[in-house]
Amino acid sequence: MAEIIQLEVKNGDKPTNLSFTDDILSFEVEKKNFKSINKLISIHSRNILSVTLDKSNDVLRVVIEAIVPKGKLKLKLKTYSFEAIDEEAVQSWINTINLAAYKDAKKAKHFKVFINPIGGSGKANKVFNKLVKPIFDAAKCTYDITMTNRSNHAKEIANKLDLKSYDAIVSVSGDGIIHEIINGLLSRNDAAEIDIPIGVIPAGTGNALSICLLGNDHGISVPHAALNIIKGVPMKIDVCSVTQGDERYFAFMSLNYGILADGDISTDHLRWMKDFRFVLGTVQALLGDRNYDCELAMKVVEDNTERIKQRYNNAYNSSSPSSVTKSKTLIDEYGTINDPTPQEWTKLNGDGYIFFASKVPWISRNNLVFPFALPSDGLLDLMVVKRDKISKTKVANILQAFNDASHVNMKEVIYYKVEALRLKPINKENGYISIDGERAEFKPFQVEVHPKLINIISMDGKYSYS
Incomplete structure (x- = not known):
């Protein structure tokens, strides 16, 4: 039987428990307009973005930020806050939950973000600010943004970028900017040693790579893609050289x-x-x-x-899954x-x-x-x-x-x-x-x-x- 990790907190003036077991965080909240009826919330660890202790006010609070299912195919950013009772117990519980939430992935990543403002239907910048930024912020991720303004702009920057300053490069566009980033990286003098991963936010006409990563149902879902970047780890892919003339x-x-x-x-x-x-x-x-x-x-x-x-x-x-033996x-x-x-x-x-x-x-x-x-x-x-x-x-x-x-x-x-x-x-x-x-x-x-x-x-x- 899996261990149940509990923390006693207050929801309003009522004591309640935050329970974590089998990778599921569970707790009760009051239903709106039904103060005598509680609603059970269950969140899988992969959907937890951050759990923190807020000390900004006189009352210490446990803050849970997560991206939770809304219907069968959508995800919605949610924040839950509870009054802490025992600070030492809270901090230990928070550390345990954050470790379970991220497993092999790094927390609070720093990204280099490329946004193609004219790609697809021209909504990439709006997609980032309205949908991606709140999720990255909730996960305590940071980012530097470049708005591409010409063909091969992303390629030129990727070719000269100080890669050690970032945990990943993120494309907010279609597959075209990913093509540019890859060509920029592989035309560098240190191309053979490059290991920085690329994250994909589908915001273009063609979003094939995102669909391949997330499946046909979720492949064009921006929240699913953002969660994949936050919680994902590097996966190696093959690349093809092309010669023409x-x-x-x-x-x-x-x-x-x-x-x-x-x-x-x-x-x-x-x-x-x-x-x-x-x-x-x-x-x-x-x-x-x-x-x-x-x-x-x-x-x-x-x-x-x-x-x-x-x-x-x-x-x-x-x-x-790879059986390739070539170096x-x-x-x-x-x-x-x-x-x-x-x-x-x-x-x-x-x-x-x-x-x-x-x-x-x-x-x-x-x-x-x-x-x-x-x-x-x-x-x-x-x-x-x-x-x-x-x-x-x-x-x-x-x-x-x-x-x-x-x-x-x-x-x-x-x-x-x-x-x-x-x-x-x-x-x-x-x-x-x-x-x-x-x-x-x-x-x-x-x-x-x-x-x-x-x-x-x-x-x-x-x-x-x-």
Whole structure:
């Protein structure tokens, strides 16, 4: 039987007990307008932000700040205050509860925060001040804020930032600012030694990484994301190097050519439509009968969907889900796009509808495109849908099946695990290539996975189960 840790306090003029057992803090408060009836409050330790002893007034008070469930999907910041009776007993009880609340996570973190004021629907600054700041303050976290005002602003600052001054870097935006931060960190002279984690507040059009961390239901919930940053610990993720021409940069999320890239990039001016713009753009690309002829070469590790699924389940349920044995390095083992294609690589040429690779399972809410993607398996998940006699109706069915990931069971969908790939569009001078949800130059590119280069803050040490 778990130990019950109790503290006697006063609620108004009435004595009451604060009880903690099995990671649950319980106490009674008076119901509003029903003074003779008490309401039982139960708060899980992971939802406790801080427990402090307030000595600012003549009466000592125990102050509990927590973020508690409101309905099935929402969280609400709440403060509870009780009169202390025995100061020595109170301080000992507070220390015990705070240790249980934070476990392996550091209390009172100091953050470098990047806010993109024009990203998504332009509400990131309001999101931070109204929703995030009160939660960070309740958890006694501190922060320095930079409002980004141009492309690559976050990248420039991350490249020169004194990382030792912060416990984490926090992005209040969509996935684009995360892309900038990662590229800024990995272009530093000390890139191989960097371990500062990145926290994610979903405040953009695309919030794929937040959805992967918190799940489809909670992925766009700002309070859930703030709690994840406060209580989470560093989780290593793989990052991909991308070479195009003489340029080299990094991608943490996705690489996309075909109707899905067209649907994303061609509707960038329609961000006010939110997720619906992707649907509109993809349908236009599909009905437009556009050509996506290309040369695809890849270092395949597995192409059997059942084996891929089994390895995913084994890794997800393992206490140490990563099986990568490669050492951390930024050096490209397979060279660049300008080098000859390795002879042992598998080649898949021809026209198709979808050539899509990703390191994350969800590409947006309700779009579980890569259900077997793992944060640090050293591999890239690749999906190909070729044009071979497949009807537009069938392609539409595949897109609709992203909702529950049933597309991976369709014979028209080819699913790979690869270490590297290169793609060269042919018979076409202009088009769209999307990398981490942003438009890239329309020219051949090569991608290679680099294991465990970056840390992301996660409460559970893994992506949400898919």
